[in-house]
Amino acid sequence: MTKTSTEFLSCSPAATEAFAAQWAQTLPPDTVILLMGDLGAGKTTFIRGVARGLGINEPVRSPTFTLIHEYTIQQPEHLKGLPFFHLDLYRIETPEQLSTLGLEEIFERGGIVAIEWAERLELGGIALTAAQVYEVRLTAQTETERRITITPKQNR
Numbered sequence: 001m002t003k004t005s006t007e008f009l010s011c012s013p014a015a016t017e018a019f020a021a022q023w024a025q026t027l028p029p030d031t032v033i034l035l036m037g038d039l040g041a042g043k044t045t046f047i048r049g050v051a052r053g054l055g056i057n058e059p060v061r062s063p064t065f066t067l068i069h070e071y072t073i074q075q076p077e078h079l080k081g082l083p084f085f086h087l088d089l090y091r092i093e094t095p096e097q098l099s100t101l102g103l104e105e106i107f108e109r110g111g112i113v114a115i116e117w118a119e120r121l122e123l124g125g126i127a128l129t130a131a132q133v134y135e136v137r138l139t140a141q142t143e144t145e146r147r148i149t150i151t152p153k154q155n156r
């Protein structure tokens with residue numbers, strides 16, 4: 001298992017999206033992406049890029065109120081037809097709330113799952129069973145610059 005991080009310095013929302021779109025196309029099925037970073041760091045922007053890379057043309061909005069959005073991956077060929085889930089756990093405050101989301105069932109679908117405020121998973125009780133887990137950390141450097149650090153957490 002390799003723990004080497006990849007770092008990218010983004011100078012605009014468009015650059016963040018383009019980087020995420022390219023990266024998304026390299027992902028294997030059954031991948032969970034844990035997004036970490038403050039409000040406004042660019043988590044949703046990054047996920048918008050991932051969705052674009054997966055050929056999803058519907059607008060990607062923050063699922064802060066509905067918590068979970070599901071899309072169907074259109075590309076690349078090795079992921080086509082699998083689900084792409086976008087979750088935002090910002091409002092999750094207890095292990096009980098976390099367990100009602102049905103995260104295990106989502107992971108079992110074998111697609112790509114992107115989770116904003118993934119820190120909330122530390123409330124407990126959720127087994128990360130995906131084949132591949134990445135932590136993507138976004139840090140605002142200036143108004144328009146973001147440091148994006150991708151660390152593989154799990155690979156089985």
Ligand SMILES: Nc1ncnc2c1ncn2[C@@H]1O[C@H](COP(=O)(O)OP(=O)(O)O)[C@@H](O)[C@H]1O
Binds near residue numbers: 014040
């Ligand atoms: N390089 C950049 N990458 C991503 N977003 C950026 C960048 N520079 C400025 N921004 C701005 O930062 C904000 C990020 O918002 P958003 O993606 O919703 O963050 P989060 O989901 O982490 O709260 C947007 O207003 C976006 O235009």
Ligand SMILES: [Mg+2]
Binds near residue numbers: 062
């Ligand atoms: Mg967001």
